[in-house]
Amino acid sequence: MHRRSEKTAAEFLDMLLPRKVPAVLSVVFTVCLQAQARANEVDADISSEVRDKYLVILCAERDFSSAKQEGERVSQLSGLQFSMRGHVWDSNKGLMLPDDCEDPMYCGEYALRRYNELNLTSTKPVGYISVEKSEAYPHLQKGYYIALAAICDSHEDAEKELLKFKPFAPKAYVAKTEIYMGCIH
Numbered sequence: 001m002h003r004r005s006e007k008t009a010a011e012f013l014d015m016l017l018p019r020k021v022p023a024v025l026s027v028v029f030t031v032c033l034q035a036q037a038r039a040n041e042v043d044a045d046i047s048s049e050v051r052d053k054y055l056v057i058l059c060a061e062r063d064f065s066s067a068k069q070e071g072e073r074v075s076q077l078s079g080l081q082f083s084m085r086g087h088v089w090d091s092n093k094g095l096m097l098p099d100d101c102e103d104p105m106y107c108g109e110y111a112l113r114r115y116n117e118l119n120l121t122s123t124k125p126v127g128y129i130s131v132e133k134s135e136a137y138p139h140l141q142k143g144y145y146i147a148l149a150a151i152c153d154s155h156e157d158a159e160k161e162l163l164k165f166k167p168f169a170p171k172a173y174v175a176k177t178e179i180y181m182g183c184i185h
Helices: 002-048 064-078 155-165
Strands: 050-061 088-090 094-096 130-133 145-152 173-180
Touching: 050 064, 050 155, 064 088, 064 130, 064 145, 064 155, 094 130, 145 155, 155 173
Parallel strands: none
Antiparallel strands: 050 145, 050 173, 088 094, 130 145
16 A cells, blocks of 8 residues: 555656646746846836936046045145045055944945035035045046046036136046936935
8 A cells, every 4th residue: 555655646746747847937937027127127216316427537546645645735726625525545445434434334335426515415515525436437447546526417517617626737637427316225
């Protein structure tokens, strides 16, 4: 009897398996399609928050200290504030927020500059000069530290800002990039 029940069970599984495989494959395929649809929705949401921006770059240097010195020099000459935005230089990691920063999500990481104003809640917002990593901005050559004087919404606005810095930084230029302007938390 025991052998017969084993044979019956095996026959039952043989009968069931061909019917289950298509069903399981169908479920897996449906789940994959749904996941892809959600991923496409997320991509569309992200894409809708990406904006063309125009950067006024005072200099691009391979060496962090050189870019920082140039940014500070132009800051003194132009009267525009210099800020590292809480970032520090780490000889192992490069430019980054300290491990004990205000926003735990970005501690120990580099957070790119997205806005022209240092204080977004100010009634009279004012720009500033900072040092940034070039690879954080699409269309810029990687591996440089840039002294960034302004982030503008249009090429025309960037050219106007550039004129303010040319007397102090004759090699300054405008570069087009794309920046995600949506929520980053």
